[in-house]
Amino acid sequence: xxxxxxxxxxxxxxxxxxxxxxxxxxxxxxxxxxxxxxxxxxxxxxxxxxxxxxxxxxxxxxxxxxxxxxxxxxxxxxxxxxxxxxxxxxxxxxxxxxxxxxxxxxxxxxxxxxxxxxxxxxxxxxxxxxxxxxxxxxxxxxxxxxxxxxxxxxxxxxxxxxxx
Amino acid sequence: xxxxxxxxxxxxxxxxxxxxxxxxxxxxxxxxxxxxxxxxxxxxxxxxxxxxxxxxxxxxxxxxxxxxxxxxxxxxxxxxxxxxxxxxxxxxxxxxxxxxxxxxxxxxxxxxxxxxxxxxxxxxxxxxxxxxxxxxxxxxxxxxxxxxxxxxxxxxxxxxxxxxxxxxxxxxxxxxxxxxxxxxxxxxxxxxxxxxxxxxxxxxxxxxxxxxxxxxxxxxxxxxxxxxxxxxxxxxxxxxxxxxxxxxxxxxxxxxxxxxxxxxxxxxxxxxxxxxxxxxxxxxxxxxxxxxxxxxxxxxxxxxxxxxxxxxxxxxxxxxxxxxxxxxxxxxxxxxxxxxxxxxxxxxxxxxxxxxxxxxxxxxxxxxxxxxxxxxxxxxxxxxxxxxxxxxxxxxxxxxxxxxxxxxxxxxxxxx
Amino acid sequence: xxxxxxxxxxxxxxxxxxxxxxxxxxxxxxxxxxxxxxxxxxxxxxxxxxxxxxxxxxxxxxxxxxxxxxxxxxxxxxxxxxxxxxxxxxxxxxxxxxxxxxxxxxxxxxxxxxxxxxxxxxxxxxxxxxxxxxxxxxxxxxxxxxxxxxxxxxxxxxxxxxxxxxxxxxxxxxxxxxxxxxxxxxxxxxxxxxxxxxxxxxxxxxxxxxxxxxxxxxxxxxxxxxxxxxxxxxxxxxxxxxxxxxxxxxxxxxxxxxxxxxxxxxxxxxxxxxxxxxxxxxxxxxxxxxxxxxxxxxxxxxxxxxxxxxxxxxxxxxxxxxxxxxxxxxxxxxxxxxxxxxxxxxxxxxxxxxxxxxxxxxxxxxxxxxxxxxxxxxxxxxxxxxxxxxxxxxxxxxxxxxxxxxxxxxxxxx
Numbered sequence: 001x002x003x004x005x006x007x008x009x010x011x012x013x014x015x016x017x018x019x020x021x022x023x024x025x026x027x028x029x030x031x032x033x034x035x036x037x038x039x040x041x042x043x044x045x046x047x048x049x050x051x052x053x054x055x056x057x058x059x060x061x062x063x064x065x066x067x068x069x070x071x072x073x074x075x076x077x078x079x080x081x082x083x084x085x086x087x088x089x090x091x092x093x094x095x096x097x098x099x100x101x102x103x104x105x106x107x108x109x110x111x112x113x114x115x116x117x118x119x120x121x122x123x124x125x126x127x128x129x130x131x132x133x134x135x136x137x138x139x140x141x142x143x144x145x146x147x148x149x150x151x152x153x154x155x156x157x158x159x160x161x162x163x164x
Numbered sequence: 165x166x167x168x169x170x171x172x173x174x175x176x177x178x179x180x181x182x183x184x185x186x187x188x189x190x191x192x193x194x195x196x197x198x199x200x201x202x203x204x205x206x207x208x209x210x211x212x213x214x215x216x217x218x219x220x221x222x223x224x225x226x227x228x229x230x231x232x233x234x235x236x237x238x239x240x241x242x243x244x245x246x247x248x249x250x251x252x253x254x255x256x257x258x259x260x261x262x263x264x265x266x267x268x269x270x271x272x273x274x275x276x277x278x279x280x281x282x283x284x285x286x287x288x289x290x291x292x293x294x295x296x297x298x299x300x301x302x303x304x305x306x307x308x309x310x311x312x313x314x315x316x317x318x319x320x321x322x323x324x325x326x327x328x329x330x331x332x333x334x335x336x337x338x339x340x341x342x343x344x345x346x347x348x349x350x351x352x353x354x355x356x357x358x359x360x361x362x363x364x365x366x367x368x369x370x371x372x373x374x375x376x377x378x379x380x381x382x383x384x385x386x387x388x389x390x391x392x393x394x395x396x397x398x399x400x401x402x403x404x405x406x407x408x409x410x411x412x413x414x415x416x417x418x419x420x421x422x423x424x425x426x427x428x429x430x431x432x433x434x435x436x437x438x439x440x441x442x443x444x445x446x447x448x449x450x451x452x453x454x455x456x457x458x459x460x461x462x463x464x465x466x467x468x469x470x471x472x473x474x475x476x477x478x479x480x481x482x483x484x485x486x487x488x489x490x491x492x493x494x495x496x497x498x499x500x501x502x503x504x505x506x507x508x509x510x511x512x513x514x515x516x517x518x519x520x521x522x523x524x525x526x527x528x529x530x531x532x533x534x535x536x537x538x539x540x541x542x543x544x545x546x547x548x549x550x551x552x553x554x555x556x557x558x559x560x561x562x563x564x565x566x567x568x569x570x571x572x573x574x575x576x577x578x579x580x
Numbered sequence: 581x582x583x584x585x586x587x588x589x590x591x592x593x594x595x596x597x598x599x600x601x602x603x604x605x606x607x608x609x610x611x612x613x614x615x616x617x618x619x620x621x622x623x624x625x626x627x628x629x630x631x632x633x634x635x636x637x638x639x640x641x642x643x644x645x646x647x648x649x650x651x652x653x654x655x656x657x658x659x660x661x662x663x664x665x666x667x668x669x670x671x672x673x674x675x676x677x678x679x680x681x682x683x684x685x686x687x688x689x690x691x692x693x694x695x696x697x698x699x700x701x702x703x704x705x706x707x708x709x710x711x712x713x714x715x716x717x718x719x720x721x722x723x724x725x726x727x728x729x730x731x732x733x734x735x736x737x738x739x740x741x742x743x744x745x746x747x748x749x750x751x752x753x754x755x756x757x758x759x760x761x762x763x764x765x766x767x768x769x770x771x772x773x774x775x776x777x778x779x780x781x782x783x784x785x786x787x788x789x790x791x792x793x794x795x796x797x798x799x800x801x802x803x804x805x806x807x808x809x810x811x812x813x814x815x816x817x818x819x820x821x822x823x824x825x826x827x828x829x830x831x832x833x834x835x836x837x838x839x840x841x842x843x844x845x846x847x848x849x850x851x852x853x854x855x856x857x858x859x860x861x862x863x864x865x866x867x868x869x870x871x872x873x874x875x876x877x878x879x880x881x882x883x884x885x886x887x888x889x890x891x892x893x894x895x896x897x898x899x900x901x902x903x904x905x906x907x908x909x910x911x912x913x914x915x916x917x918x919x920x921x922x923x924x925x926x927x928x929x930x931x932x933x934x935x936x937x938x939x940x941x942x943x944x945x946x947x948x949x950x951x952x953x954x955x956x957x958x959x960x961x962x963x964x965x966x967x968x969x970x971x972x973x974x975x976x977x978x979x980x981x982x983x984x985x986x987x988x989x990x991x992x993x994x
Contacts, residue, residue, distance in 0.1 A: 014766050014855060018963040023943045026617050027647070027654040041965030061767035064800060065963060067702040069621065069718030089800055090771050091702055095718035142604055142732060152720050156629035156727065234905050234932055234940070234947035236651055238968045241950035248901055261903060261932040454656075484663070486677065488649060494927060501924055510915050515649055515677050518932040528945055530649045533656025552653045 005120040006053045006081055008113060009046065011039075013059035017066040017092065021074045034070060035077040052079030055119065059085065059110050063092025072096040082121060086110055097143050098152040109134045166413025168321040169388045170356040173296040176408055177279040177316075185320040185417070193224065193308050194278035194295075194407065199265045200229045202283050202302040204243035207250045209306050219254055220312030227251040228268055229260040233520035236528035263493025263519035266290070266461040269297075270373065271495055275399070276391035277408030279316075281308050286461050286543060287386075288379045291357075292372035293399065294391030294410065299380060319385045320419040321356040321412075326363025328427035333577060335471070336367065336374035337463055337541065337561035339429045343375075344382045345442025347422070353383035355419065358412065363426045364389060369398040370465050377462045378543060381439040431564055431576050433539070436556035437547040445564055448574050454536040455486045456569035457523035457550075458562055463541035464492030464519070466499050468562035473505040475566040475577050476512040482572030487514040488530040490522040514569070526550040532557075539568045582830025584738035585805040586773040589713040592823055593696045601737040601834070606730050609639065610712075611690050613699035614722060615681045616644035617942075620661040621719040622700060622726070631727030634669040640726065641673040641690050642666055643681040648937040651945035679910030679936035682706040682794065682878035686786075687910055692816055693808035693824040698725060703878055703960060708793035708804035709786055710812050711827045713773075715803045736802045737836040738773040739764075740829060743780030745843030750994045752888065753788035754880055754958065754978035756780075756841075757795045758849050762859030763839065770800030772836065775829050777807065780843040786815040787882045794879045795960050798856040848993050850956070851976035854964040862981060865991045870954045873898075873986040874967075875931075875979050876907030877941040877959035885958065885979040886917050890925040892983035892994065898930035899989025905947045906931045907939035929987075943967050956985045 018041065025037045038047040056075070062085040063071060072095045075083070082102035096103050106127060113119070113129055120128045124138040139147070149155035167175065167182065175183045177191035198206060210217050219225065227247055235241045244260075251258035259268050265282070266289040274280065276294035280287065283305040290297030300308070308314050330339065344351070357379045359372070367375070372389045379387035389395065391409045399406060433448050435441040458464070458472045469491060481487045489509045491497040497519055500506050509516050515530070523530040524542030532538050532551035538558070540550065545557035558574060567577040583591065583598060590599050593607050614622055619642065634640060642662045647655040659676070666674045675684055682703050685691050691707040697714035698704065700722050707714035717731070725731050741760060747753075761768075774796045781789065789806045796804035806812075807828040813820050829835070850865060852858040875881070875889050886908060898904045906926050908914040914936050917923050923933055940946035941959035949955055949968035954975070957967070962974035977985070980994040 016961075016963045018943070018961070018966050022965055023617075023646075027652055027658065027944075029654070029657075041970045061770070061800065064766055065702065065961065067700060067704075067716035067718055068618070069720060087767055087770065089767065090802060091716050091718065091797075094721065098718060098720040140604070140734075152724055153625060153628050156631070156724055160630035160727075162630040234903070234934065234945070235949070236945040237948050238950045238972075241948055241953065241968060245950055245953070252901055258901070260901075261930070483676070486649065494930075497933075498924060498927055501918055501927070506923075507915055507918055510911055510918070513677070515935045516914075517649065518934050528651045531651060531653050531655070533650070533653045533660075536656060551650075552656075 002123040003120065004081060005118060006055045007116055007118050008055045008057045009050065010113065010115040011056060011058040014061045014064055015058055016064045017068050017071045020071040021068065026068065026070060031070060031073045031077045035074045038074045038078055047078060050078045050080065053081050054079060055081050056083045057110055057113055058083065060087045062088050064089035067091045069095040072099050072101045076101045084109055084127060097146055100147060100151040104136050106134050106136050166415035168358060168412045168416040169294065169390060169410045170296055170321050171318060172410040173277060173279055174316060174318055176277060183318050185318050187318045188315055189318065190313055191279055191316055192313055193281055195224050195226065195273060195280045196305060196308045197226045197228060197265055197269055197280065197287065198283040198305050200231050200244050200247055203227060203247040206302040206306045207246050214310065217310065219309055222255045224312065225256040225309060226269065226273060227256050227258045228265040230263065230265045231521045231525050232528055233261050233518065261518065264461045264464065264521055266377065267464065267492040271493060275404055276395065276406035277410060281305060281314065285380045286377050288384060289373055289377040289461060291376035291386055291388040292369050293395050294389060296386055296388065298386045319354055319356050321358050322352050323418040323421040324357055324359045325361040325421060325423045326359060326426055327361055327423065328363050328425045329366045330426045330429060333563065334429050334431060335561040335563060336371040338431050339426060340375045340378045341432050341434055341442045341559065342429050343424060344378060344440050345432065347382055349381065349438060349440040350383040354385050357384045357387040359387065359389050365392065366426065369395055370467050374462055381543065431561060433564060433574065434545055434559035436545055436558065439544060439559065445560065445576050448558060451537060451574045453485060453539050453568055453573060455530060455532050455538045456565050457488045457530060457538060457540040457542060458565050459488065459490030459492065459522055460524040460542045461492060462543050463562050464490060464496065466496050468541065469500045469505045471562045472566035473508040475563060476514065476570055477508050479512055479570050481513040481569050485569050485572050486530065487569035488517060488523055489514045490517045491519050493519050523550055539565050539574055541565050581834060582832040584773065584829045584833045584835065585775050585827050586713055586736060586738055586803065588827055589694055589696065590735055592694065599735045601735050603735040604732055605735065607696050607733050608730050609698050609725060610695040611639050611641060611697045612722065612725055613641050613643060613681055613685055613697065613704060615646060615701050616658045616662060617646040618700040618719050619658055619665065622722050623661050623665050625720050625723035626726055629723055629727060634671065634726050635729035637669055637671045640671045641685065642671060643675045643684055644677065645680045646938045646942050648677050649935060680878045680881065680938055683881065683909040686710055687912060689817065692818060693812055693820065694827060698722065698731060702797045703794050705796040705801060705804050706790055706794040706878060708796065709789040709806055710816055711806055711808035711824065713803050716797065736771050736773045738775050739769055739837045739839065740835040741774060741776050742838065742840045743778040743843055745780050746783065747780065747843045747846055750848055750980060751846045752978035752980055753784055753791045755849050756846050757792040758851055758859050758976065759846055761795060761799045761857050764799040766798065766855060766857045767800045772801055774801045774804045776804065777829060781806065782809065785884060786811050787884045791879055798960060848978065848981050851962055853973040853975065854962055856961060856976065862991065862993045866993065868954065868991040870902065870956055870985055870990055872903040872947060872949060872953065872955040873982050874905045874940045874947055874955060874957040874959065875982050876909065876939050878909060879960040880958035880979045881907060881909030883913050883916055886922050888980045889983035890922045892980055893929040893987060894925050896929055896987045898986045902986060902989045903947065904931045904986040905934065905940060907934045908936045910936050940967060956982050956991065958982050
């Protein structure tokens with residue numbers, strides 16, 4: 001099973017899409033242009049600090065608010081490997097799956113961990129932190145299909161006979 | 165020796181019996197106006213650069229928020245807040261969201277005979293009521309605010325003798341663009357344009373505003389009409405009295421004179437990127453447009469809206485065109501509502517915005533994009549004024565703008 | 581076992597006898613909505629996916645609203661992308677400056693009771709006001725629908741919200757939905773359908789129901805549903821057929837939760853900075869000085885909202901140094917408000933009336949504020965930084981309350 005480790009950035013409850021990428025930047029041409037403004041209303045320095053392979057641990061209702069898909073895309077472009085939260089808002093959840101950004105629901109980790117600490121994720125099994133195992137649920141089959149295809153775009157390309 | 169209207173106004177403000185072109189005088193300013201373009205800078209200097217700041221006479225100051233309304237950024241909001249708080253603290257008349265500064269000044273303040281500084285180049289508009297209005301920067305405005313005075317170098321006056329009458333379908337905008345086209349962008353640099361003659365008497369106060377407003381585009385310090393009965397009646401209807409009514413003396417000295425027959429004027433357009441590159445509209449007909457703008461301190465009044473509405477009534481704006489209609493003041497908007505003009509514009513597919521500088525100012529509303537073409541009743545068409553540097557702006561009358569919005573390309577009303 | 585409204589709609593759309601919560605099914609949308617701000621990304625993904633045509637151009641509606649009028653040069657790129665997409669794929673329905681997407685979709689007759697509709701904006705839940713299953717999705721999924729005409733959905737559980745009785749005269753449906761969101765919490769309805777019923781709901785206009793359906797997403801809901809009735813039929817200019825008339829929750833349907841309210845118990849409330857579920861009675865907030873009021877948005881920019889504001893402001897003025905911005909939700913509403921003298925009343929009171937569009941709600945322009953300023957707004961979100969800096973405080977309220985605050989220059993009860 002797939003396993004990876006990294007350090008975490010900790011954000012609170014109800015992190016909304018206006019925080020993840022404010023509307024004023026949505027007319028910028030590319031995600032690359034936008035990513036430097038990720039999380040800026042709440043933590044203006046964060047986008048510059050995130051390194052590839054880092055992870056986010058958050059409270060409940062992560063990604064609530066708008067349907068802007070730029071939100072998971074920006075997070076992915078910043079190099080975040082996965083988000084572990086108590087719960088996710090549903091549009092954000094779908095958009096993330098479609099973009100291959102791994103989301104993991106875990107009720108207890110948020111209450112125990114501090115920013116900068118390291119976790120080890122074993123997909124569909126558990127997260128290990130500070131010697132303790134926090135179990136995670138498996139994703140439903142149809143979502144696994146999209147992720148295995150490499151995201152929805154790749155799934156559609158395959159359907160249309162384009163090389164993936 | 166005789167004096168021109170401009171010289172008489174300066175003499176009165178300087179408290180001397182006689183002035184002549186080239187003199188420098190210290191003058192008492194009757195009024196000062198500043199808008200959200202630069203007031204925050206004036207306020208900063210007031211607080212940071214002066215030892216014992218005080219305002220000579222707050223009642224002479226008028227602060228008007230008109231350029232970025234509604235606010236387009238936190239930065240704009242902060243500069244407007246600075247202006248608002250200052251006005252509130254010092255008991256200065258404060259207008260926000262009520263219209264373009266020069267329109268508000270004409271509706272509520274300007275009196276014949278006054279000498280007025282405005283921190284905006286189109287302050288020359290007030291000549292329509294026989295007042296000497298001129299644009300200054302924020303530093304001059306600060307000095308005026310603190311001392312109530314300033315220095316002026318008395319400008320020469322150029323006489324524009326108008327005869328005849330504008331033909332049907334020809335408007336004051338066409339007249340003034342034609343004048344500027346003939347004399348050039350520096351044709352009256354630092355001089356006063358004085359409009360007179362029988363032709364001047366065929367022009368309403370609104371018409372005169374169109375002429376005076378654009379004078380700065382020919383380099384003028386200001387423009388003036390005599391405050392005749394037409395002006396005085398207009399003023400009285402608004403409940404104001406003149407400060408002084410001046411006429412130019414028979415033996416007043418003019419450095420140059422022009423004569424324009426209003427009957428000879430035809431619809432014209434100013435081509436990108438210069439206000440003085442003026443050609444008959446026919447020469448630019450067929451140019452595809454992306455946006456059209458009816459508004460600004462030059463052509464946002466009820467007459468202009470009536471002309472525009474008459475043209476679009478029962479018609480639709482071309483699919484690919486954004487037609488922005490922006491009344492110059494709340495008063496004009498209310499009248500346009502009353503007359504059903506707003507309804508006509510909305511039904512045609514136009515975009516009707518609140519009174520503000522809008523597209524003319526080009527900063528945050530109706531901005532045009534790469535390679536786009538705008539035809540506008542705004543005051544200027546400099547490169548990049550309305551948006552992207554590659555965009556092109558044509559200037560024309562309300563009629564030309566409205567007709568073009570319907571057709572989707574530059575044309576006159578007669579071609580629809 | 582009986583079915584909830586969402587179960588009935590999904591069954592009908594998929595041709596099944598019945599569905600239950602948790603089922604994953606493929607639905608075939610009756611209509612999709614693409615708004616200007618997302619269009620370049622949708623088009624990009626559509627091409628990347630390799631589709632050569634749009635499955636059914638008649639079912640696609642393009643609406644420019646977030647960026648009208650343009651406030652940045654780049655906005656033009658969005659118009660161009662939309663116009664070109666419509667031209668290339670033969671899409672007839674393009675609204676370039678007619679108002680807010682969610683207002684137009686029902687107003688212009690694109691959505692009918694019982695429809696399945698997706699839109700690239702989270703407030704697509706709005707059309708539940710006419711008994712349609714409508715919800716927001718991202719641009720990648722929209723691109724996939726444009727090519728395939730279908731999308732997978734997981735049948736949601738339903739929360740039933742029963743409101744019996746009458747609202748007090750100073751209470752609007754905005755106060756009702758804010759209270760419900762406060763009780764549910766911002767994630768209290770995540771993945772669920774909110775089904776509204778009861779005499780309190782039946783007596784509401786379609787416009788008032790629209791406000792409630794619009795805000796369902798703020799409790800995390802997948803969708804909101806109201807039973808189509810006489811009012812719906814009149815609003816949609818249609819006769820209800822058998823299926824549409826059946827769209828009511830069965831007595832023996834399974835609800836994961838039932839919330840019951842009495843209309844008389846609702847009072848004017850506000851959502852306080854910076855969360856939509858931070859609800860307080862206005863009486864607890866009175867006296868808070870404000871700088872600006874915004875009346876508009878897909879939540880509360882309709883005729884009855886402007887009318888409510890005008891009634892409050894008749895013969896009065898906006899408080900000195902306070903800004904009131906009014907943005908009607910559509911061209912039709914603007915025309916009607918002008919004809920009825922509503923705009924005159926508001927303008928005379930000192931309102932700045934802008935062209936129909938999203939305006940200040942989406943926070944790009946239209947009244948942006950700076951540090952330390954406070955705004956009372958009738959839209960649906962007050963998140964940190966939404967209308968300016970992160971030190972701007974946004975209070976959400978009904979149009980009646982907002983108008984009262986504008987006249988007073990501080991928070992007051994209507």
